Structure formats: C-alpha cells, structure tokens
Amino acid sequence: MPVALACPIAPSAAERERLKKMAYGHRTEHRLRVRAQVVLHAARGRSNARIARETGLHIDTVRRWRGRFAQAGLPGLRDRERCGRPASFTPVQAAEIKALACQLPAESGTPLSHWSCPELAREAVARGVAPFLSASTVRRWLTRDALKPWQHQSWIFITDPDFRLKATRVLDLYARTWQGEPLGEDEYVISADEKTSVQARCRCHPTLAPGQARAMRVNHTYGRGGALAYLAAYDVHHARVFGRTEPRTGITPFMSLVTQVMNREPYASAKRVFWIVDNGSSHRGQKAVARLRTAFPNTVMVHIPVRASWLNQIEVYFSDIQRKVVTPNDFTDLTQVRDRLRDFENRYNATAQPFQWKFTTSDLDDLLARLDRHTADHPEQSSDAPTA
Structure with missing residues (x-):
C-alpha cells in the first residue's frame, strides 16, 4: 500500500517568528513549546519519523500537531474545548452563595461579625442550598466577582454643616x-x-537586632x-x-x-x-x-x-x-x-x-458630588446627617 505523505508546512514570516518564541521562550507552557518545535521541524522539510526521533515523541503525536497546524495555523496548536466532568453545582447555587456573602450575618440571625469561606459553606449546607460544599469552592466563586466578605473598611459620614x-x-x-x-x-x-x-x-x-532570615525581636x-x-x-x-x-x-x-x-x-x-x-x-x-x-x-x-x-x-x-x-x-x-x-x-x-x-x-467638589449621589440613592443611611 502507498505510504501517506506528511502534510507540507510553509509558515509565514510572522508565524515563524511566533513559533520561535513559543518553542524557546522561558515562560511558554511545556505542551505549547513541544508543539511549536514539531511545527518548526516540519517547516524544514523533515519527515514525521525523524521529528519523532529528535523530539522523543510518538509519531502519531507528531502527525497530529503537524496536521492541525496545516489546517488551522497557530490557533490549531491550542487544546480543543472538552466537555469535561459534569458540573457539581448549578449557576443558581453559585448565585445564591454570592447573594449570601453580600448580606450581613446578623440579617440571617447568625452570631458572626463577618462571613468567611468555611462559614459560608456551612451556612449554605444548613439552608439546603447544596447537599455538600467546600470552602475552596466558595472561595473560587467569590474570587470571580472579587467578593471578600471577611474584610471590612470603616468610614465617617460628613456631619459638619459647613x-x-x-x-x-x-x-x-x-x-x-x-x-x-x-x-x-x-x-x-x-x-x-x-x-x-x-x-x-x-x-x-x-530588644534583639534583626539577623539573617530573622526580624527584629521585641x-x-x-x-x-x-x-x-x-x-x-x-x-x-x-x-x-x-x-x-x-x-x-x-x-x-x-x-x-x-x-x-x-x-x-x-x-x-x-x-x-x-x-x-x-x-x-x-x-x-x-x-x-x-x-x-x-x-x-x-x-x-x-x-x-x-x-x-x-x-x-x-x-x-x-x-x-x-x-x-x-x-x-x-x-x-x-x-x-x-x-x-x-x-x-x-x-x-x-x-x-x-x-x-x-x-x-476640584477633588473636593468631586468627592462631595459622589456623596450627594450616594445620599440620593440611599436616603435611609444618611437621613440624620447634614448634607455637605
């Protein structure tokens, strides 16, 4: 039977420059570095068998990435989307956890001053939001929206009428x-x-002076x-x-x-x-x-x-x-x-x-304008405070 010929590879100058950066860059992922090296070898006219010997890869792996580059160019070297494991939690459950994190614990009768990820996971399970939930999962959900309910920041509303x-x-x-x-x-x-x-x-x-790998001690x-x-x-x-x-x-x-x-x-x-x-x-x-x-x-x-x-x-x-x-x-x-x-x-x-x-x-006027807008949006929070 006739042997299938390898796909010819002829990258453009821009693609070749990008491939070199991928193949020899210090911050490139290992998998992308290997794929770029395969394409560069192929661009020199080498056979799949020779590329496999020089890179230590299986010939089928060399054939796959050579073919994908020939079909789609540089985007073809990326991993294709996979279905993966079915999600353990629904988007609604994640939204309920985020809504709970945006509430004060006292509003739900919880004897806490602020929420932490383990406490949020425990409260969600107690409310029946999910049958099981880990603190790391809660932390990952909150990170997506930059929510940090365990932190607090104090402020003083303007009370001086002048x-x-x-x-x-x-x-x-x-x-x-x-x-x-x-x-x-x-x-x-x-x-x-x-x-x-x-x-x-x-x-x-x-008091002890600082030393190697040691802070000052008081x-x-x-x-x-x-x-x-x-x-x-x-x-x-x-x-x-x-x-x-x-x-x-x-x-x-x-x-x-x-x-x-x-x-x-x-x-x-x-x-x-x-x-x-x-x-x-x-x-x-x-x-x-x-x-x-x-x-x-x-x-x-x-x-x-x-x-x-x-x-x-x-x-x-x-x-x-x-x-x-x-x-x-x-x-x-x-x-x-x-x-x-x-x-x-x-x-x-x-x-x-x-x-x-x-x-x-000018900065003062901008600050007072923001406070005026906040007062207009939330009149119940500043009904007893004089306006600036």
Whole structure:
C-alpha cells in the first residue's frame, strides 16, 4: 500500500517568528513549546519519523500537531474545548452563595461579625442550598466577582454643616491663597496639633537586632514608664517642624507651642500667620480664635471641618513619628522619649521637603458630588446627617 505523505508546512514570516518564541521562550507552557518545535521541524522539510526521533515523541503525536497546524495555523496548536466532568453545582447555587456573602450575618440571625469561606459553606449546607460544599469552592466563586466578605473598611459620614466652606479654606491655604487673593512672601501657613499619650514602655528583656532570615525581636512584656503629649507645628510651605513635649494637652500647652513659634523669625514680624487646627478642646471655637489673636495680632486661626483630620498636614508628620520613632515602643523612661522625639525633629528638619499635597478644591467638589449621589440613592443611611 502507498505510504501517506506528511502534510507540507510553509509558515509565514510572522508565524515563524511566533513559533520561535513559543518553542524557546522561558515562560511558554511545556505542551505549547513541544508543539511549536514539531511545527518548526516540519517547516524544514523533515519527515514525521525523524521529528519523532529528535523530539522523543510518538509519531502519531507528531502527525497530529503537524496536521492541525496545516489546517488551522497557530490557533490549531491550542487544546480543543472538552466537555469535561459534569458540573457539581448549578449557576443558581453559585448565585445564591454570592447573594449570601453580600448580606450581613446578623440579617440571617447568625452570631458572626463577618462571613468567611468555611462559614459560608456551612451556612449554605444548613439552608439546603447544596447537599455538600467546600470552602475552596466558595472561595473560587467569590474570587470571580472579587467578593471578600471577611474584610471590612470603616468610614465617617460628613456631619459638619459647613464642611465645604471650611475644607475649601484649608485647601486654598495649601495652594497659597486666602479669600481669592494669593499669599505674600511674608505670610505663612502653620499646621498644628497634639499627639497624645506617647508612652514609655520598658521591655523586660533587651530588644534583639534583626539577623539573617530573622526580624527584629521585641519582648512582649513591659513595664509602664508613664506617658506624655507631643505638640507640633508644621510650616506647610517651608517644611519645618517645631515641637515640644508636655505632661498633658490643654489650652496652656498649646499656647506655649504658639509662643515658641511666634517669638521667632520670620513669624514674629510676618504680616499674617495662618494656624490650621482641628476642633480639639485646646483650640476649639471662637474663644480660641480670640485668645490667639489677642496674644499675637498677626495670627489667623483656621479650623478644619469636624472629623476631617486627614485635611491637616501635621497628621502626615505624626504618622512618621508613629512609624519611625514610637513603634516598636521600647523606652526606658520618658526622658528617653523626649530625647528621641527632639533628635528626630532635628533630623527631619535637616532634609525635609514640603509634602506633595495633591488633593485640591476640584477633588473636593468631586468627592462631595459622589456623596450627594450616594445620599440620593440611599436616603435611609444618611437621613440624620447634614448634607455637605
């Protein structure tokens, strides 16, 4: 009987380049790499038997992929769709699990704060959604829709009726503008606040430095060495920090911080110095405004909106203090805490640059517009809260 001739292979230049990448690429799947090598051998005019010898494949395998490329080109090298094993669960069951994950456990009387994949699988079986269900199956279904019911994120709704006005004034000052007029060279913006309860925790065993494949080790047991308050004022446009430690916060410690800043140049002879503060008891309301203005006539106190500390740039500096100085808390006494805070302040001032503040009044308008749309869509969630 006559022997069947092998299918002639003549790939185009683009197909040949693609085949080479598949055959010799480091990230190509092994099965695709082998199939591409078969086609490249065939393109050189080699017989199926020779290709089988050189690649270590069965001749029927070589014949199959050579024929598929001759019929369909590069798409022919992919696996064909297979029916596979019948699905164990219906799309309706998967949808019911996703709907359950989008509900709070308390709504169904389950004594949980949030759902986990094993708890969802257990609850689904208890409700008769499926006779059996594994946590891995639930996790795979939730991953398709990026559902993570075991995570939570907190938020604060705007309650200050003058939020837009107050926030706009602060953002304008960051952009060196006040009431529509640009600030002069002899006008400054100070962001100030207090970091309360900086503790001195003396560890019962010395802290161990990090080593190879080992993180720094801090003993869990400690003795309390007291606590102090750290007050700081930050020159927004010149990136300079002025800080002091006090036994506690209050009007007198805050005014001491103001005096510390305002008695030095260039603030003492400045035309205006704007003090951006929150609504803490040390500087709340019009009494604090009048008290500051009486002590230093060239000062202007500007309050941020209620519960909007993220608008106060000094909080960025305090986050550095928390991460780089306070954590992990290992101090012998409060004197060491004071010295560390002072030394860090000097180190910071030596190299600091102004923060790249990117949140502008346009971003504020977009944020408030989204909140207004949310309020309109869900009036029951914010019926008691003032609008922005």
